[in-house]
Amino acid sequence: MFTFALPLALLLLIGSTTATGYLPGTHVEGQMIFVPSIIAFGVIVAAYVNLGTKLATLRHDGVLKRIRTTPLPASAYLSGVLASTAATTLAITASIVAIGAFAFHAVPRAGGLPELAGGLALGVLCFGSLGLALSSVASSAESASPIANASYLPLAIMSGIFDPTFAIPHWLSAVVGLFPVRALAQILQQGYTPVAHAPLTDLLVLLTWTAAGCGFAAWRFKWH
Amino acid sequence: MSTAIEVCGLTMSYAGRRVLDGVDFEVKTGEVFCLLGPNGAGKTTTVEILEGFRQRTGGTVSVLGMDPRAQSARLRERIGIVLQECGFPRQARVAELIDSWRAYYRNPRDLEDLLKVVELARDRNVQVRRLSGGQRRRLDLALALAGDPDLIFLDEPTTGFDPESRRRCWTAIENLRTLGKTIVLTTHYLDEAERLADRVAILQGGRIEVAGTVRHVARQARVKTKIKFAAPERVLDGSLAPPRCLDVVLSGEVAVCQTENSATALRELLGWAAANDLGDLDDLSVETPTLEDAYLQLVTGGTN
Numbered sequence: 184m185f186t187f188a189l190p191l192a193l194l195l196l197i198g199s200t201t202a203t204g205y206l207p208g209t210h211v212e213g214q215m216i217f218v219p220s221i222i223a224f225g226v227i228v229a230a231y232v233n234l235g236t237k238l239a240t241l242r243h244d245g246v247l248k249r250i251r252t253t254p255l256p257a258s259a260y261l262s263g264v265l266a267s268t269a270a271t272t273l274a275i276t277a278s279i280v281a282i283g284a285f286a287f288h289a290v291p292r293a294g295g296l297p298e299l300a301g302g303l304a305l306g307v308l309c310f311g312s313l314g315l316a317l318s319s320v321a322s323s324a325e326s327a328s329p330i331a332n333a334s335y336l337p338l339a340i341m342s343g344i345f346d347p348t349f350a351i352p353h354w355l356s357a358v359v360g361l362f363p364v365r366a367l368a369q370i371l372q373q374g375y376t377p378v379a380h381a382p383l384t385d386l387l388v389l390l391t392w393t394a395a396g397c398g399f400a401a402w403r404f405k406w407h
Numbered sequence: 408m409s410t411a412i413e414v415c416g417l418t419m420s421y422a423g424r425r426v427l428d429g430v431d432f433e434v435k436t437g438e439v440f441c442l443l444g445p446n447g448a449g450k451t452t453t454v455e456i457l458e459g460f461r462q463r464t465g466g467t468v469s470v471l472g473m474d475p476r477a478q479s480a481r482l483r484e485r486i487g488i489v490l491q492e493c494g495f496p497r498q499a500r501v502a503e504l505i506d507s508w509r510a511y512y513r514n515p516r517d518l519e520d521l522l523k524v525v526e527l528a529r530d531r532n533v534q535v536r537r538l539s540g541g542q543r544r545r546l547d548l549a550l551a552l553a554g555d556p557d558l559i560f561l562d563e564p565t566t567g568f569d570p571e572s573r574r575r576c577w578t579a580i581e582n583l584r585t586l587g588k589t590i591v592l593t594t595h596y597l598d599e600a601e602r603l604a605d606r607v608a609i610l611q612g613g614r615i616e617v618a619g620t621v622r623h624v625a626r627q628a629r630v631k632t633k634i635k636f637a638a639p640e641r642v643l644d645g646s647l648a649p650p651r652c653l654d655v656v657l658s659g660e661v662a663v664c665q666t667e668n669s670a671t672a673l674r675e676l677l678g679w680a681a682a683n684d685l686g687d688l689d690d691l692s693v694e695t696p697t698l699e700d701a702y703l704q705l706v707t708g709g710t711n
Contacts, residue, residue, distance in 0.1 A: 244494030249550065252458075252490065253511040254483035
């Protein structure tokens, strides 16, 4: 429930106060950036935070160990977990798109579907694999949630997820650009409005982090 | 009777240290087989190899006719495993959880039937976290049975239980036996092994020290049968000596005779009593060796 509530609440709260009107010096309306940014935020909460803490809890409680005693193949179980994460993400996204359209008149642009769908799919895969990695790092269920929040929240703020006008120094912006949070947000923003970004760089960043997350999870993922 | 498990010359080394050093035993179909041994003897390693969780270093292992490591997916369809300290999803309810577990198997056992075997039918809608320790253990059992396995591994099923919960868990395990399931049990409780197991094996120093029925193990351990009776007054005051050919020791007012052949000793004792006009020996009892006596004799070299 919280996974749903958080992105939707932030969308309504922040959206109703700041995200309207043209962004300074551009012809881009704030909500056209803000709404897809919150979609990215929803992906991160569902696939990274929620999946990571859920798996850490299941491992801590010994449920994963018990599942290993059944004939269910490990790959089938993990795919199932990822699929249910994808379904949650899709539902959150649908809610955000609907609220964005009705409350803030932010509608995806015609022809923006490839960016939205591709961004979502890649986002779930990337942050899902990082969620798997997170659950392997956390030594207990209790430590998974703080680690998750401490790792993505500063990046989300500096990536302008909650405030498109948020300004940071150039060097910091370059560093933030190496992480998948802003990369995902920018790809999704392309689905709403064509802005001058470097979609190939963003794609490369996401793919690199997906590979890193999968690699780390394969190396360190434990069933007990 | 066919064979469920066959282990031959099983060896296992961790980082050059040999944990199992040529383990041999077999488990027949439909029997309750108990693996005993001190901590560190290799029980857990042996069981994990049988379950397909660990790759052995050497030897041959056949579980239900399969190599547990090479055919682990197929094997898991037909075995049930009750591990120590395995948790449940936090919000699940009893029947719901069992049902979701049934979905992992191709030929699951009927839900009502499962609830009945482990005596949880009345608790079917209870949240798992509200169950008592004994109930949780029986739920463990139900989940292990969800796929209607032919072979069940039970790892210390009643550790830390009060006598009432132990008894109910034992009843559930005995129910399984009547269903014709083969059961491999590991436990630290020798009374539990004695009550449940058809045959036991004692693992020590990476080898099977002895295997067989409790009677057989006791004979192998050369534990003597104790014949006890109230010492007659003339024996107590020293005017009459007990039969010389028997090993009789006075312990307070009780005479204890230790023997390897209880029938001969009894005949001797009763003859001696009749010859000396002692009448019937009061409080006469014959205590056959328990598994505990045999185990202690074998594992620690005898403490009593």
